[in-house]
Amino acid sequence: MRLDAAYVKHLAAVAGFSSCGISKAGVSSSHVEFLNNWLKSGFNAGMRYMQENVSLRENPALLLENAKSVISVVLNYFPAEQPTDKNFVISKYALGQDYHDLMKSKLQNMLDEIIKKYPEIRARVFTDTAPVLERYFAMSSGLGYIGKNTCLITPHSGSWVFIGEIICDAESDYDSPVLINCGNCTRCVDACPVGALSEKGLNANKCISYHTIESKEKTPSGIAEKVTNQLFGCDICQDVCPHNKNTKYSTCDELQLHNAVQNIVPEDLTEISNREFNRRFKGTSLLRAGRKKIIENFQNLKTENR
Ligand code: SF4
Ligand code: SF4
Structure with missing residues (x-):
């Protein structure tokens, strides 16, 4: 079975993704070595799950028998409106709805259409939650390159993108990696206030x-x-990266500034229960940290930012 790559990319556009590329379901030995060195350095910090399932990351065939191709997609999340009246910052990826369900549902819609054309295909969708080297596959399929800030940098949306993929057992024509890179730029490395970025990757x-x-x-x-x-x-x-200047806004309604996020008053979070916090911020990424953590973060802000 061989996929019609143009048709698959058409389906990705219909599903609302910003771009789509296809690569072989293999990981280069140099990337595996980089990952292993990163883990050996302990740069994953408390993210112990990164140490587990390393073999699954190295070999997608362990996630899907006979895996041949990875269809990677990205979705621009740069919201048209951002809070301007706040002394504190919430990462742009968290200003809209949580992306996990959104990406998964778009990927599943796309896969449903693929299955209509290729009923024999076996495939699985992934976004962030499984041991898949997402940035690597996105890079391999020509969607961008991995910058010194360790983000995938795309030509159209900079690094303001969510990544997802469909791993399948069909072959396809494959895309070539993009030929752009950071060159001599070190803006992100220099701007990081804690020196977390180096040639060894991000030290979490x-x-x-x-x-x-x-x-x-x-x-x-x-x-x-x-x-x-x-x-x-x-x-x-990401803010200092020249590739992130002039990024177009996301056209995805769900990723625009969420009312509850726009109206968050961190001082008030000590006054409400966890249940009320979860109700208020349902469907947003703030639930990932939780009420207690956000209160603690607020207490760490410089006085003038509280
Ligand atoms: S602490 Fe440094 S590496 Fe981490 S997000 Fe901020 S600038 Fe980037
Ligand atoms: S700021 Fe410069 S070095 Fe960092 S990712 Fe962007 S282009 Fe690369």
């Missing part, structure tokens, strides 16, 4: 984004001192 132990969203622990003092206005996440290494 230092990263403010990790500490204000993912980490279950209190932000360590050496890092907390560097926090200025980051309430939830940190976009500094």
Whole structure:
């Protein structure tokens, strides 16, 4: 079975994705080595799940028997409107609806159409939640390149993109990687307030984004001192990237500024229950950190940003 690549890309556009590319379902040994060195350095911090299932990451055939191709898609999330009246920052990816269900449903719609044309195909959809090297496959399929800020950088939407993929057992014509890169630029490395970026990748132990969203622990003092206005996440290494200037706004309604996020008053979160927090911010990525973490993050902000 061989996919009609143009038809698959047409389906991706119909599903609302910003772009789509197809690569072989294999990972280069150099990328595997990079990942293993990153793990050996302990740069995954408390994200222990990154250490698990390494073999699944290296070999998509362990996720889907006889995997041949990875259809990668990206979705621009850069919202047309952003909070301007706040002293604190919420990472742009979290200003709209949580992307997991949204991406999954778009991918599933796309796969349903693929199955209509190729009833024999076996395929699975993924977005962020499974051990898949998403940025690697997106890069391999010509959707962008992985910058020194470790984000996938696309020609049309910079790094303001969500990534998803369909791994399938059909072959296809494959796309070529893009030939752009960071060159001599080091703006993101220089701008990172905690020195989390290097040629060895992102050291999550230092990263403010990790500490204000993912980490279950209190932000360590050496890092907390560097926090200025980051309430939830940190976009500094993306904001300074020249590829992120002039990014077009997302056309996806669900990714526009969410009312509850726009109206968040961190001081008030101590006054409401977890249940009320979950009700108010239902469907947003703020639930990922939770009420307690956001209160703690707020207390870490510099006085003038509270
Ligand atoms: S998100 Fe912030 S802290 Fe993390 S690497 Fe980027 S600039 Fe540094
Ligand atoms: S800021 Fe410069 S070095 Fe960093 S990702 Fe963008 S282009 Fe690359």
